[in-house]
Amino acid sequence: MDDARLPAARPGLSSPLLRALRHRNYRLFFVGQGISLVGTWLSRAATSWLVYRLTDSALLLGVLGFAGQIPMFFLAPLGGALVDRWDRRRILIATQVLSMLQSFTLAVLALTQVITVTHVVILSVFQGLLNALDVPARQSYVIDLVEGNEDLPNAIALNSSMFNAARLVGPAIGGILIASVGEGYCFLIDGFSYLAVVASLLAIRVQPPVGRATTAAVLRGVQEGISYAFGFAPIRSILILIAVVSLLAMPHAVLMPVFARDVLAGGPSTLGFLMAASGVGALLGAFYLASRKTVRGLGRLIAAMGALSGVSLAAFSQSRAIWLSLPLMALAGFGILVLTASSNTVLQTIVEDDKRGRVMSLYAVAFLGVTPVGSLLAGALANGIGAPTTVLLGGIGCLGSAAAFFRKIPSLREQVLPIYVEKGIVPEVATAIQTATALTELPKK
Secondary structure, X not given: OOHHHOOOOOOOOOOHHHHHHHOHHHHHHHHHXXXXXXXXXXXXXXXXXXXXXXXXXXXXXXXXXXHHHHHHHHHHHHHHHHHOOOOXXXXXXXXXXXXXXXXXXXXXXXXXOOOOHHHHHHHHHHHHHHHHHHHHHHHHXXXXXXXXXXXXXXXXXXXXXXXXXXXXXXXXXXXXXXXXXXXXXXXXXXXXXXXXXXHHHHHOOOOOOOOOOOOOOHHHHHHHHHHHHXXXXXXXXXXXXXXXXXXXXXXXXXXXXXXHHHHOOOOHHHHHHHHHHHHHHHHHHHHHHHHOOOOOOHHHHHHHHHHHHHHHHHHHHHOOXXXXXXXXXXXXXXXXXXXXXXXXXXXXXXXXXXXXXXXHHHHHHHHHHOHHHHHHHHXXXXXXXXHHXXXXXXXXXXXXXXXXXXXXXXXXXXXXXXXXXXXXXXXXXXXXXXXXXXXXXXXOO
C-alpha cells in the first residue's frame, strides 16, 4: 500500500499493538463488536448454568452445545458462497438484528419464569442458523475494513483480543448476576448490547469490492470453494488441524458447569472464574499475536500451541484445586486462541480474494461447526466415564494432532513461500529472486 493511502495516525494509536485501529471503519467495528461480545459471553454463561440448574445433566449440556452450533457444520459453506456474492455489511446488520431479537426472547421467557430446556435448545438452533451466515461474513469483512493486507494480521489479532477480553469480562459479570438476580437479566443485557454493533455497522462506509459478484450458481460456488481449499495442502492441513482441535479440545467448555459444581465444589461464581481464566489466557495470546509484525513462523507456532493446549487440558482434567485449575485454564485459553487466530491469519493471507468468503466459511465449519459434534460426544462420555476423563482424552488427542501437523511443516512452507514472495511478505527473498533474475539476464561478454 502506498504511504499516501495510509490513514493519519491518531493519538494513542501509533503503537504497533494498535496499528489496525488507525482505520476509521475498523475502529468503529472494533468498538461496537466489543460491547456486543461482552453481552454474548454473559449470555453464554447464563445459558449453560440455566440448563445445568434445570436438569443436572452433563449430557444435556452437550446437547445444548450441539444444537447451537450444528447448523454451522451444514450451512456455513452455503453462507460463505452467499457472502462472496452479497454485500457483507448488510448481511451483518441483518444477522445482528435477528440475534438481538433472539436474546430478548430468551430474556422474556426467563424473566416470566416459563422457560424450559426446549425453549433454550430451539432458540440456540435459531442462533446457530444465523451464525452460519454471520461468521463467514464477519471473518471476510475484516480485510475490507483495514483497506489492504499490511494491517490485516494485526486486525485479526485485535479481533481475537476483543473477543477474549469480552470472554473475560462477560462470564465474570454473569457469575455475579446469575447468583444475585438470575439468568433472565443476563439475556436482557445481551439483547441491548447488540445495539452497539448495529450502530457501528450503520456508520461504516466501505465501497463494495469490484468483481465480487459472480454469475456462477450458489451451489456451484460452494463446490468450487471446497475444491479450492482442499486441493491446496496448506489450507487443507490447517482446516484439518482446527477441526480435530474443535472436536477434541474445544468441547471442554460445555463441561465447565460440571467442573465448577461437582469437581471443584463451587457455584456460579466458580463457573465465572473458570471461564474468565480461559479468557485471560486467550487475551494474553491475542496481545502476543498483535505484537508480531510478520506472519512468518506461524506454522511452527500453530503446532506448538496445539501441543500446549493438549497438555494444559490434560493437566486441568486431573486438578481438584481451584488455585491450580485457574492457571491451567489460562494456559489452555492462550494455546487455543493463538492456534486458531494464527490459522485464521495464514488462511486470510494466502487465500485468493474472490474465494475468501468460501474459505472462511470452511474455517468456520472446522472451528465452530465441528465443535457441536464434540460437545455432544463430550456430554455423552462425561455421563459415562466422567468429565475429568473426557477432558483428559481430548487433551491427549489434541497433542497428537499437533505433532502430526508439525511433521508436515517443511512441505507446507515450500508451497506457501511463493505466495508470501508475491505479496511482499518476505521481501528479502523476493529481492534475492529479482537480483538473481537480473543477473541471468545480463548480456554475456
